Amino acid sequence: MSKKKTRVKLNLTRRDFMLIAATAAGSAVTAQFVTTGPLSPFSDLKISQVTGEQTEEHPTGEHHWGMVIDLERCIGCEYCLRACSAVNDVAPDKPWNIVVEDRTETGRKFFFSRPCLHCQHAPCVEVCPVQATYVREDGLVVMDYDRCIGCRYCEVACPYDARKFNWEERDEDNEFIPTWGVPEVERRPRGVVEKCTFCIHRIDAGLRQGLTPGEDRNATPACVNVCPVGARTFGDLKDENSDVSRLIAANPTLRLREELGTNSSVYYIPPEEGILP
Amino acid sequence: MTTLTAIRNRFSISPGFLAWLAFLAICIVIGLISAYEVLTKGLVVTDMSDQVPWGLWITIDLSSIALGAGAFTLSAIVYLFRLKRFERIARLAILVGLIGYTSALLALVMDIGRPDRFWHPWVYWNVHSVLWEITWCITLYLGVLMVEFAPVIAELPFFDRWPIVRRIAHQTHKAAPALALFGLLISLLHQSSLGATYGIIKARPIWFKPSMPIMFIISAVAVGPAVTMGAAFIIEWVTGKKNMPHDVLRAIARFSGLGLLAYTYIKFWDLAAVTYYGSTPGSSTGFSILNQFTPYGFGFWVGEILIGIVIPVLLFLVPRFNRNPLNLVAGSFLAAIGVLFNRWNVTVSGLIVPLNYSPGVEYQLDPGTYAPTLVEWGVALGVLGYALILFTLAIRFLPIFQGRQSTEVH
Numbered sequence: 001m002s003k004k005k006t007r008v009k010l011n012l013t014r015r016d017f018m019l020i021a022a023t024a025a026g027s028a029v030t031a032q033f034v035t036t037g038p039l040s041p042f043s044d045l046k047i048s049q050v051t052g053e054q055t056e057e058h059p060t061g062e063h064h065w066g067m068v069i070d071l072e073r074c075i076g077c078e079y080c081l082r083a084c085s086a087v088n089d090v091a092p093d094k095p096w097n098i099v100v101e102d103r104t105e106t107g108r109k110f111f112f113s114r115p116c117l118h119c120q121h122a123p124c125v126e127v128c129p130v131q132a133t134y135v136r137e138d139g140l141v142v143m144d145y146d147r148c149i150g151c152r153y154c155e156v157a158c159p160y161d162a163r164k165f166n167w168e169e170r171d172e173d174n175e176f177i178p179t180w181g182v183p184e185v186e187r188r189p190r191g192v193v194e195k196c197t198f199c200i201h202r203i204d205a206g207l208r209q210g211l212t213p214g215e216d217r218n219a220t221p222a223c224v225n226v227c228p229v230g231a232r233t234f235g236d237l238k239d240e241n242s243d244v245s246r247l248i249a250a251n252p253t254l255r256l257r258e259e260l261g262t263n264s265s266v267y268y269i270p271p272e273e274g275i276l277p
Numbered sequence: 278m279t280t281l282t283a284i285r286n287r288f289s290i291s292p293g294f295l296a297w298l299a300f301l302a303i304c305i306v307i308g309l310i311s312a313y314e315v316l317t318k319g320l321v322v323t324d325m326s327d328q329v330p331w332g333l334w335i336t337i338d339l340s341s342i343a344l345g346a347g348a349f350t351l352s353a354i355v356y357l358f359r360l361k362r363f364e365r366i367a368r369l370a371i372l373v374g375l376i377g378y379t380s381a382l383l384a385l386v387m388d389i390g391r392p393d394r395f396w397h398p399w400v401y402w403n404v405h406s407v408l409w410e411i412t413w414c415i416t417l418y419l420g421v422l423m424v425e426f427a428p429v430i431a432e433l434p435f436f437d438r439w440p441i442v443r444r445i446a447h448q449t450h451k452a453a454p455a456l457a458l459f460g461l462l463i464s465l466l467h468q469s470s471l472g473a474t475y476g477i478i479k480a481r482p483i484w485f486k487p488s489m490p491i492m493f494i495i496s497a498v499a500v501g502p503a504v505t506m507g508a509a510f511i512i513e514w515v516t517g518k519k520n521m522p523h524d525v526l527r528a529i530a531r532f533s534g535l536g537l538l539a540y541t542y543i544k545f546w547d548l549a550a551v552t553y554y555g556s557t558p559g560s561s562t563g564f565s566i567l568n569q570f571t572p573y574g575f576g577f578w579v580g581e582i583l584i585g586i587v588i589p590v591l592l593f594l595v596p597r598f599n600r601n602p603l604n605l606v607a608g609s610f611l612a613a614i615g616v617l618f619n620r621w622n623v624t625v626s627g628l629i630v631p632l633n634y635s636p637g638v639e640y641q642l643d644p645g646t647y648a649p650t651l652v653e654w655g656v657a658l659g660v661l662g663y664a665l666i667l668f669t670l671a672i673r674f675l676p677i678f679q680g681r682q683s684t685e686v687h
Contacts, residue, residue, distance in 0.1 A: 071636070094327065102637030112635055123480060129409035130394075130401040149397050150320075150390020152330035153408050159480030160634045161642065165330060165390065168321035190319045191390025256634045260479050268636060 057263065058238050059120060061137030065198055065213065066237035066265035067224070068247045069113060072272050073231040076101060076111030079180075080223035080232065084115075086181035087199065087222040089174055094164045096196035097223055110271040113231075115223065116141060116162040116196035117256060117264035124154035124163060133193075139237070139265050140198055148192040155193060159257050163195045181222060198234070214243060237265065301666040308659010311652045315387055322652045328645035329628040333653045334388040337660060338381045339471055339620040342415070343493070344613055345377020346501025348422060349457075349464035351529075356457035362525055368429055368677050369512075370505045372668070375422045378415060380664045387656050407470045407477065414467030421460045424449050432676050469494040475623055480634075482559025483567075484627045488547040495543060496619065499536025500612045502529050503589070507609030510602045512672055520678035523602065530605045534593030537586050537612065544586075563630040570644045571629060576622050585615010 058064045076099055084090060084097040099113040118141045119125075125133050125141060132148040135141050155163045169190040177183060185201055188194045199221035206212075206219020213219040214235030224234040235242035244267070247253075253267040314322050325332045351370035355363050386392045398412040430436075431446030449456075469490035475481075476489025506529040509521050551560055567573035592598045592608035599605060631642035649657075671677065 100635070100640045102635055103639040105638050110637065112637060112640060114634075123478070127406050127408060127477075128403055129406045129412055130397040131403040132397075132401070147394075147397060147401055148391065149394045151388075151408065152390070153406075153474070155327060155330045156628065157478050157480065159632060161328070161632050164327050165320075167325075168319040193390075254636060256636065257480070270636065 057120070059135060059137055059139040061139070062238070063213075064139040064237040064265065065118070065203065066139065066235065066244050066267065067115065067198070067221075068233045068244045068253070068267045068269060070231045070233075070247075070269040071110050071112060072269060073229045074099075074111040074113060075229055075231075077228065079226045079228060080113060080115075082176045082180040083222040083226035084196070086174065086176040086178070087184050088197070089177070089183035089185065089187050090194075091164075091170060091172070092175055096162070096164065096194070104271060108271065114160060114162070114256070115198070115221075115266065117160055117262070117266040118198060119262035119264045121261055121263045123157040123159060123260075123262060127153045127157045129153065133195075138203075140200055140203075141195070142197060142200060143193065143195060145188050145192045145194070150191040150193065152193060159260055159262065163193050165193050166190050180226070297669065298666070301662045301669065304658045304662025305666065307655045308657075308662055311655030311659060312387060314652050315656065316392070320388075320390060322650060324648055324650045324653065326645065326647070328631070328642070329625065329647040331388075331624050331628060332647050333621075333649040333657055334384045335624050336617065336621045337657055338384045338388070339493075339624065340613075340617045341377040341380040341384070341660075341664070342471065343468065343497040343616050343620070344501060344504045345374040345381075346464065346468060346497035347503075347505035348374025348377075348425075348501070349418070349460045350498050350502050351505060352425070352453075352457040353461045356454045357461065362522075363529070365521055365678060366505060366509060366525065366529070368426075369509055370502070371422055371425045372429075372671050372675075372677060373505045373508055374501075375419075375426055376664045376667050378419050378422060379667075380660050381415070382419070383660050383663060384656070407473050411467045411470050411474070414463040414470070418460060418463050418467070421456050421463075425453070425456055425460075429675050429677065433674070465494060468497045472623075475627060478627075480632060481563075481627050481630065482557060483551075483563040483630055484623070486547065486551060488543060488550075489623075492540065492543055492547065495536065495540045496616055499533050499540050500609075500616050502536075503533035503593070503609040503612050506530055506533070507606045507613075508668070510606045512677075513602075516672070526602075526605065527599055530593040530599050530608065533609070533612065534590050534599075537590050537593070541586055541590075544582075559633075562633075566630055566644050567626050570646075571626065573622065573626055576618055580618030581615055581622060584611050585618055586612075589615070 078099045081095045081097050081099050082092075085092050085095055088096065090096050097113065097115045099111060101109060102112040103109055118135075118139060120135060120139060122133075122135060122141050125135055128134075129151060130147055130149055132144045133141060133154055134144075150165070152165055155165060166188050167190075170187055174183075184199075202219050202221065203213045206216060209218075211219040214224075214233070217225050220234050224232040233243045233247055235244035237244055237248075239245060247269065248267050251269045253269055255264050255267055258264075323332065347370045351363060351367055354360050355367045386395055389395065398409050399416070403409050427446040428450050431443040436442050472490035472493030475484040476486055478484050506526050509526055513519055513521070552564060564573070589608040589612040592604045592611075599608075625647055629645040629647065631644055633641060635641070
């Protein structure tokens with residue numbers, strides 16, 4: 001052993017040293033190039049996604065679509081669930097949008113509904129091995145059904161149970177069609193995960209026609225339009241004058257499991273008796 | 278060549294061997310029928326649901342990767358730490374690793390909803406995903422195992438006709454230390470990340486802890502080599518030929534015993550921190566739900582601790598016990614069962630505990646339920662049959678112990 005050690009010492013000439021230094025410098029430069037350069041496979045990843053840091057409240061794009069749900073107003077009629085299931089052709093027994101009964105700590109009944117919360121720091125997006133789900137520049141968490149491999153890790157990671165998997169090819173009739181609406185998107189194929197999209201097809205088509213999502217019905221999610229008591233409001237969280245921003249400014253609000261740092265885009269106005277901590 | 282002929286002559290097709298092959302064939306046929314069922318009807322034929330989206334197959338997947346960990350551990354011992362007396366077991370360890378990893382991939386392909394898109398992680402990258410990293414590491418490591426195993430295949434008499442193939446395959450042997458180093462690095466990475474898969478899920482309190490990856494890697498390093506050691510003894514009993522000196526196998530058993538003790542240490546502190554010293558409402562509710570609705574406590578104390586740790590440690594480390602090969606084989610079998618129990622407990626239990634995200638105090642999802650269906654067991658049987666038939670045929674036809682490596686390694 002000691003013999004070997006000596007040999008190493010003797011062999012480390014100036015030339016070797018230069019070679020090692022050059023290799024180290026070269027690796028450092030290459031690493032820099034590969035991780036942040038224009039050819040880097042990582043370049044389309046947001047810095048916040050890689051570092052896990054939360055740099056800002058809003059996404060980078062022009063808009064940040066969000067929703068305010070008033071728990072005091074909700075009457076638990078489930079219209080949102082039905083309209084959603086009809087428009088997006090969701091299986092009625094596996095709704096994207098749930099409505100349940102709940103109680104405040106003082107025992108008062110209220111109704112709680114939950115779409116996908118479109119987290120800006122979404123656990124489902126972080127774990128997807130193929131980037132089949134991602135946060136868009138306007139804050140929407142979307143699915144690429146053509147890329148999803150059906151591993152269901154996003155379902156496991158979502159703190160809000162907002163994701164559903166297509167366990168079989170669906171050929172059943174949807175009981176909510178046409179009473180509650182007609183399908184505006186295709187049924188998802190067997191073997192992929194699906195979730196609430198905030199009716200992304202309406203938002204995108206509406207913006208192309210110069211409509212304002214949240215104000216013009218054709219550009220607004222079905223659940224918001226159908227609500228008979230106006231418990232749901234949709235709009236641009238980045239626009240200070242939007243209905244959602246005004247509601248958030250004027251009311252106490254909470255977001256679900258805020259301590260997880262998911263930074264979701266759905267704000268709840270608690271019932272009057274309060275469930276705020 | 279005389280050695281190879283000798284190997285072939287030593288085996289004769291006995292009725293017992295035929296019966297064994299027939300048994301394995303039945304397992305594989307059942308597996309194929311079940312796989313057909315899954316591929317045509319979809320995962321609806323399983324008992325997995327949106328609340329418990331992972332089950333038996335993921336357990337098999339995790340366990341077979343952990344049990345294949347003998348390959349990287351023993352390769353590192355032989356080629357990096359230069360402990361020459363273990364050299365003769367390296368090929369067997371690599372064979373067990375190959376079988377473990379390919380079994381895992383089989384189970385995984387059945388488990389994903391779109392098997393036709395299994396290649397997506399290689400093309401569409403999400404570097405932030407541990408599952409992406411695991412897919413890459415497992416594939417790369419499977420490549421390493423194949424290169425490491427190539428010389429064994431090349432020694433088949435079939436390749437007498439193409440000496441060039443044999444020469445190329447044997448050239449790779451010179452790269453053994455480099456392959457062992459690369460294999461060690463990516464194995465340490467993905468064996469741990471498999472635990473991190475659960476450990477990073479902040480929404481689920483009984484998973485969310487940094488000890489997960491550590492417990493996974495230590496249990497794999499401890500039990501993987503023991504499985505290889507057990508396999509060596511079984512081969513000896515079946516072929517009637519003493520391939521490995523028993524003191525080497527006993528040394529591996531002692532290594533595994535010590536590894537299991539290290540695992541126990543981490544597990545003890547994990548348990549103490551999570552349930553006693555640093556109990557949170559989330560984790561204590563989770564465990565009480567598990568104990569109420571599932572035999573979690575039994576699975577943990579009997580399956581993981583008694584069967585998986587205490588008995589194997591005694592059999593591997595107490596001199597009176599570890600001199601008897603039967604005890605060592607029993608120990609490695611029980612340790613492997615313990616790993617299965619652990620991976621099941623981690624995967625299924627974490628999912629049975631319901632998520633709690635409502636702002637109120639009343640609404641609560643019901644605890645998840647999961648009991649594998651016949652089809653799931655059928656696929657599991659098929660994977661087992663695949664693993665055992667590969668093992669049997671490799672022992673029957675390949676020079677696992679009689680290689681030329683000992684003459685060429687220097």
